[in-house]
Amino acid sequence: MVSGSVTSNEYKLHWAIPPTNASTSLNDWASSQRFQVGDTIRFKYKKDSVMQVTKEGYMQCNSSHPRFYSNTGKTRFMFDHSVPYYFISGTSGHCEKGQKMIAEVMTHDRTNNSVAPTAAMAVWLCFFSFTLSLVTLCQC
Template sequence: MAFIKPSPFSPLLTLLLFILSSLLIPAHSVEFAVGDKDGWRIPSSKADDFYNEWASKQRFQVNDTVRFVYKKDSVLVVNDTEYRKCHSVQPIFFSNNGDTEYTLDRPGLFYFISGVSGHCERGQKMIIKVLEPQSEPSPPAGGSGASKAGMIGASLIVSQIVIALLGFFFS
């Protein structure tokens, strides 16, 4: 059986390929399905704080997205005052397409309400807190996004190992 003798440049090429693969893979973001399987709807009378409880169990980072799935409703991003009043004349963002994605583009608080009359007053509203960026992004603490973040990290490691091995054996 013949062995391939690596050239003296193999370690350098392997290191170069490893660095390039790290730079080409974009930073991850997570998409959260608001309300998980329940979607965006009026919560039951016993769970009028349903969406704030759901949001408090997630770890939102800058550039994550929240996805609202609903029928005959709407999503408004509003300020704190409009959130407390459950009413907005000029929302920051409005959508009524039934499948709305909104990117959390900064750290801080985001206020969401339903634009259908009476829905916000019955609990269809939510505050999301987006964490300050960290040197190492933390995956969400459970919920719909945790498995996606883990899979992205695992695929990054596997791809870098494969590239390093290819660089070692074929240089």
């Protein structure tokens, strides 16, 4: 049984075209966050819209088939899966000017606060276990 609770965070984002002389982008902001399943982003904007699209829609700034669309000016979007989420502006020309963002969402680890092992770490652990068993065999 899992004990303890998992808390969710709400992130606020001014959703607008980044200034042409800006040293950071919306992706810089998003990549500095630790989004998890259950977290929410509150997009705040005027005379615009926010869309969740596929990776291809993001790469091509294609707003024709959004997975999610809102133009209320105060959009709340909750992450319900641990996948990359792709957002673009639905206003013509805004995505091409940099109003787009990728949010990488991680899953909560409810048993402890450790990070899941990477594939490289799994290979290293396998190699270490194999080497340890060879050392044990040679100590006859």
